[in-house]
Amino acid sequence: MKCVMCGKAGLKRTREQVTYNEVAVVEASVHVCPRCGERYEGFDRVEELSQTVARQIARRAERLTPAEIRFLRKYLGYSGRDFAAFLGVTPETVSRWESNSSPKPMPLSTEKLLRYMAMNDRPVSDYGLDQAGSSEQASYLLEFKQQKGTWAQS
Numbered sequence: 001m002k003c004v005m006c007g008k009a010g011l012k013r014t015r016e017q018v019t020y021n022e023v024a025v026v027e028a029s030v031h032v033c034p035r036c037g038e039r040y041e042g043f044d045r046v047e048e049l050s051q052t053v054a055r056q057i058a059r060r061a062e063r064l065t066p067a068e069i070r071f072l073r074k075y076l077g078y079s080g081r082d083f084a085a086f087l088g089v090t091p092e093t094v095s096r097w098e099s100n101s102s103p104k105p106m107p108l109s110t111e112k113l114l115r116y117m118a119m120n121d122r123p124v125s126d127y128g129l130d131q132a133g134s135s136e137q138a139s140y141l142l143e144f145k146q147q148k149g150t151w152a153q154s
């Protein structure tokens with residue numbers, strides 16, 4: 001491995017605890033250039049790591065920080081714009097929730113929904129949640145019948 005900044009070969013490898021996406025401190029392998037001091041941080045099994053971090057953040061007792069909200073949103077695969085559209089808020093509102101400099105508190109109900117989604121990490125389309133609430137109230141009741149031993153909508 002060569003240093004991208006100065007081209008020197010023979011970087012020194014160490015194991016260190018480093019900050020991960022502003023939301024956790026994580027063991028990483030770090031290669032340091034002995035000439036210019038440039039650092040290259042790498043995480044093992046990143047997919048599993050992000051899932052573990054997301055699930056633990058979703059369970060913590062303290063209110064979410066702006067960085068944690070941003071991390072969970074990205075973990076769920078949402079752009080800021082798509083997340084705003086899903087929740088029925090403006091993209092500016094999402095920006096404020098995630099802003100370190102001028103944060104606006106996320107409503108607790110929304111925070112709990114975000115946590116719940118991160119704990120289950122199934123795409124919201126699996127639940128039909130991306131469509132839920134997107135049109136006016138219905139004027140008819142849903143109808144159900146038993147089919148082959150299970151309840152099904154008819």
Ligand SMILES: [Zn+2]
Pocket residue numbers: 003004005006007008033034035036037038
């Ligand atoms: Zn270098």
